[in-house]
Amino acid sequence: MTTASHTAPGDLVAALRLPVWNTLSARAEGLRRALPPRPDAPAARHAWLCSLTPEQARDAALLDHLDALCGHLAGRPALGYDADDPLPDAALEAAEGFNPQLTALILGYRKARATS
Secondary structure, X not given: OOOHHHOOHHHHHHHXXXXXXXXXXXXXXXXXXXXXXXXXXXXXXHHHXXXXXXXXXXXXXXXXXXXXXXXXXXXXXXXXXXXXXXXXXXHHHHHXXXXXHHHHHHHHHHHHHHHO
């Protein structure tokens, strides 16, 4: 088996995409369960946002961010991220620290990317 530090960045992108998506998706789902149900209609969504505590509002913003990153990783480019970037730094940062093996892969990816 090739170690992360000796694997090409493209191979690491393929190895990282699903585990990063899984981590971000799990974090988003935890936030979604902790928040009051979020309505779809714009006016109701605004009222919902106004009703949140400051902590819930931060969690709602993080939820939106994680949902956007999950979409980007799934092939639906998110605003503010290069459509050609299959693994934005923000996704890596949001996935770090939740799984030691994934964090090690992310570190290896960053090292490989820096040397290429």
